[in-house]
Structure formats: structure tokens, C-alpha cells
Amino acid sequence: MASSLPRLTAAQVAARLGVKPQTVYAYVSRGLLRRERDARGSTFDALEVEAFAGARRRTAPAAVHPTSGMPLAVVHTDIADIEDGELLYRGRRARDLTDRPFAEVVEWLWDAERVDAPDPAIGSAREMVAALPPHAGAMDRLRAALTGFAADDPLRHDASSATLHRIGWTLLTGLPVALDGDPHGDIARSLVSAWRAPADEATVAAVNAALILLIDHDLAVSTFAARVAASARADGYAAVSAALGAADSPLHISAAARTARLFARVRRGLEPERALAEALQDGNGIPGFGHPLYPGIDDRADALFSFVERLPDGEATMDAARRLSDVVADRTRLRPNVDLALAALASGARLPDDAASTIFVVGRLAGWIAHIRAEYAEQAMRLRPRGEYVGR
Known part of the structure; x- marks a missing residue:
């Protein structure tokens, strides 16, 4: 054919x-x-x-x-590793942690007890988000909320583990509420409520698993940006802001939004090849497929698909994912990555397309904080390279 x-x-x-x-x-x-x-x-x-x-x-x-x-x-790290196609956090398989609450996994990773965001800080962040124009996207809302939290925290400039962990918990527990979610001890449930979607157990479990699977992944460009800022002793909010800037790019977290748009076209009935043709027009590759760190399927995607199957619209969603994957596999050797699994999660749970980017950022925030803390323990400014002039 x-x-x-x-x-x-x-x-x-x-x-x-x-x-x-x-x-x-x-x-x-x-x-x-x-x-x-x-x-x-x-x-x-x-x-x-x-x-x-x-x-x-x-x-x-x-x-x-x-x-x-x-x-x-x-850069040496003891946070995440990928061995034989499996993602590990401090020696434990990430997929084996997905049945635990996200906050519990973060407490273990940071070795720091949870402290919820103060109400005044959440109020400041919500005001910043509310001031955005209606067409603002997920990354715009996240940056605005981050600015609100930072502006409300006069004690943020201490580059200590205690201050950093307080900042981290403020963001993890406060961001879902600042984005219009309901306060809840379960961060995944609070985040789901921000989209006014049905908070059924399958959806909450899938979002919780995604948050855990996205905590850290080698030294992604956003993670390195956070460490560079931390090397100059930027406070926690500023270092996370540097990470957000690097993340909002077509070859990093913004790829999740591209994949969600591709997947939505297939779910609406467009043939996979035609949907791929439209997605390829921007010249940034096939969204949702291939990852240089995995010889086969992305371990995070493989783990997350099992949660997608249980979603309210899981059967039709997985059928679309398989049809799209079959077309790509037939013509290339690329296998699904976590962006495709996130797009399937958003579709199967009937969340907005940009939910994938928000889930990615909230999950990765836990990893950024862990890396910022590690960089604070290193010599200041060690990540300031020296330029080598090659001009005329």
C-alpha cells in the first residue's frame, strides 16, 4: 500500500x-x-x-x-541511573515505586519530611496565574506560579538543605493548588482536580505513577541548567526557574505537548500516517518515539502504559497508541517513549492536551531539587566553563 x-x-x-x-x-x-x-x-x-x-x-x-x-x-550523580534499559532511583527500580504515593517517594529521595505550602504563598501564586491572558499555556502558568511563590518567600536566599527542601515542598504541594486544584494530602489527586476532571482512582493512580517515573532521568538539559544556577548559589526558586527555561524547548518537555497534539489527532479519527505527516512539518522529529538512552521501549513508557489501560477510556486509548506505534515501527526502529505514554494518559483520562507538560514538570521538580541540593555541596562556580576564543 x-x-x-x-x-x-x-x-x-x-x-x-x-x-x-x-x-x-x-x-x-x-x-x-x-x-x-x-x-x-x-x-x-x-x-x-x-x-x-x-x-x-x-x-x-x-x-x-x-x-x-x-x-x-x-557530572557525578547518585540520584538516577539507567542500567540494561531500566530506570533506577538510588539503586531501586523506578517502576517498583509507582504503587506508593508520590510525596512518600519524594520524602525517601530527599530524606526530608513533608511541609505543606503556606496559604499566603499559594494566594500570591494564584494571583500571578490569574493575571495571565486566557491563551497562556501550561508552561506560562507554571512560570507565573513559581514567580508568585518566590516573591512571597523572603527567606529563600539561604543555600542550605533545610531551606531548599522547604522550597521544594512549597512548590510540590502548592503548585497544584495555585493552578486551580483543590488542597489535598495526595499531590496527584490535587493536580487532577486542577483540570476539573473526574478524580477516579484509576486516573489518580496513573498521574501518581507518572509523577514518580518522571522524577529524574540522567542529566537532562533542564537538570543541568538547575545545577549550573545552583553552582552560582542561586536560591531554590531561581534554580528551578533556570530549569523551567531549559525545559520549555521542543527537544525537551515541550515535546510532550507536541506528542499530545499528535495523539489527539489520531484519537479524533485521523489516520496515523496523516497525523505523523502533520507532526513532522516542524522538523523536530517524530514526537513520542525514540530515546537514545534505551535500546528498546522507554522503561517509563512501558511502566506507564499499564496504568493507562485501566483508565475510563483506556481501551480505545491503547488501541490508538498501538496503531500509531505500529506505523512508526513498520517504517523505523523507533519505539514509544514517555511522551507518548503521557499523551495516552491525558487522552484516556480526558485531561487537556497540555496536562502532559504539567505532569512532567511537577514530577521532575522533585529531581531538580535533589540535584540543586547536591550542587550546593560542591565548590561554588565549578560549572562555569572557560571560553576558548576561535574568532578572527
């Missing part, structure tokens, strides 16, 4: 891969890419190009200094 995906020109392929058009034809001559030629010239299969781009990312060596040959950045 002929593909309904639009074909890419050599120039479009070159732009997608970040190479010159001549290099694209070199790939063709080496049998790495296939082309078809007609009256318009050479064209390429969009999904095949995406698979090739993903393979190049997985096999590319780590960036190194051009003269010393040393990696440009290696």
Missing part, C-alpha cells in the same frame, strides 16, 4: 539532519538512505529520514574538547 506521507526534498532532508545536501547524496551512495527520482528531482521517505536521524543520535559519540579529548561535561 502506498504511503500517504509527503516526501521530502534533498534540501529538506539536509536541514533535518543538519548537514549539507552533498552529504545527503553521500548517504544515498552508501546505501544509508533511499531516494526516488521523478520530474521534481530526488525525494525521500519522511519516516525513513526520521529513523536515520534517530540512529545518528544514538550512535554519535559524546561531545569532547577538540584538543584534550575529554568529555565536555560529566
Whole structure:
């Protein structure tokens, strides 16, 4: 059956891969890419190009200094690790923790008892969110709430574990309420209520599992941004703000929103190939598929799909996820990542599309705080690299 995906020109392929058009034809001559030629010239299969781009990312060596040959950045961490395709937190499988409340897992990870956000701070954060225009997105609301919490905390500038943990608990317990959720001891339930969705047990359990699975993941760019700010002894709110800035990018947490839009199109009845064609137009790859740290399916996605199946609309949601995955797998070797599982969660629980980004940030916040604390224990300004002038 002929593909309904639009074909890419050599120039479009070159732009997608970040190479010159001549290099694209070199790939063709080496049998790495296939082309078809007609009256318009050479064209390429969009999904095949995406698979090739993903393979190049997985096999590319780590960036190194051009003269010393040393990696440009290696930061020791005892928080998360990925071994044999499994995500571990301090040596424990992350998926084995998903039956525990998110706050309980955070208490264990931080070794710090929970302290709920004070009402005045929540009020300040809610006012900041309320001042946003109606079209503001999830990341806009999160940044506004963060600013409100920071402005209300005159004691935030102490770079100590005690102050940092207080800030962390303020954000974890206060953000769902600032985003219009109901106060509740269960952070996942409070967050679900912010979307005015039915807080059935399956939905709360799925959101709780997602929060836990997203706590930390190697040294993502947002986590490194938080550590750089902490290296300069930024307070907890400022370091989290730096992480949010790095997270709000098409190759990080914003990819969750792209995946949610792709998945919503499939759920509305659009054929998976046509939905993929629309998603590929922005040139940032296939959202929801592939991750360089996993040889197969993303461990977090695999764990989260089992919760999605139990959602009110879980059966139809998983059917859409399988149809989309089959199309991608048939044309590439890419497997689902956590963004697809988050999109399926939002769809199956009838949450808004941007719920995926909010869940991602709230879960990762726990990891950011853990990394900020670790950086406070290191020598200040150690993450300020020295520039090497290469201009004329």
C-alpha cells in the first residue's frame, strides 16, 4: 500500500539532519538512505529520514574538547541511573515505586519530611496565574506560579538543605493548588482536580505513577541548567526557574505537548500516517518515539502504559497508541517513549492536551531539587566553563 506521507526534498532532508545536501547524496551512495527520482528531482521517505536521524543520535559519540579529548561535561550523580534499559532511583527500580504515593517517594529521595505550602504563598501564586491572558499555556502558568511563590518567600536566599527542601515542598504541594486544584494530602489527586476532571482512582493512580517515573532521568538539559544556577548559589526558586527555561524547548518537555497534539489527532479519527505527516512539518522529529538512552521501549513508557489501560477510556486509548506505534515501527526502529505514554494518559483520562507538560514538570521538580541540593555541596562556580576564543 502506498504511503500517504509527503516526501521530502534533498534540501529538506539536509536541514533535518543538519548537514549539507552533498552529504545527503553521500548517504544515498552508501546505501544509508533511499531516494526516488521523478520530474521534481530526488525525494525521500519522511519516516525513513526520521529513523536515520534517530540512529545518528544514538550512535554519535559524546561531545569532547577538540584538543584534550575529554568529555565536555560529566557530572557525578547518585540520584538516577539507567542500567540494561531500566530506570533506577538510588539503586531501586523506578517502576517498583509507582504503587506508593508520590510525596512518600519524594520524602525517601530527599530524606526530608513533608511541609505543606503556606496559604499566603499559594494566594500570591494564584494571583500571578490569574493575571495571565486566557491563551497562556501550561508552561506560562507554571512560570507565573513559581514567580508568585518566590516573591512571597523572603527567606529563600539561604543555600542550605533545610531551606531548599522547604522550597521544594512549597512548590510540590502548592503548585497544584495555585493552578486551580483543590488542597489535598495526595499531590496527584490535587493536580487532577486542577483540570476539573473526574478524580477516579484509576486516573489518580496513573498521574501518581507518572509523577514518580518522571522524577529524574540522567542529566537532562533542564537538570543541568538547575545545577549550573545552583553552582552560582542561586536560591531554590531561581534554580528551578533556570530549569523551567531549559525545559520549555521542543527537544525537551515541550515535546510532550507536541506528542499530545499528535495523539489527539489520531484519537479524533485521523489516520496515523496523516497525523505523523502533520507532526513532522516542524522538523523536530517524530514526537513520542525514540530515546537514545534505551535500546528498546522507554522503561517509563512501558511502566506507564499499564496504568493507562485501566483508565475510563483506556481501551480505545491503547488501541490508538498501538496503531500509531505500529506505523512508526513498520517504517523505523523507533519505539514509544514517555511522551507518548503521557499523551495516552491525558487522552484516556480526558485531561487537556497540555496536562502532559504539567505532569512532567511537577514530577521532575522533585529531581531538580535533589540535584540543586547536591550542587550546593560542591565548590561554588565549578560549572562555569572557560571560553576558548576561535574568532578572527
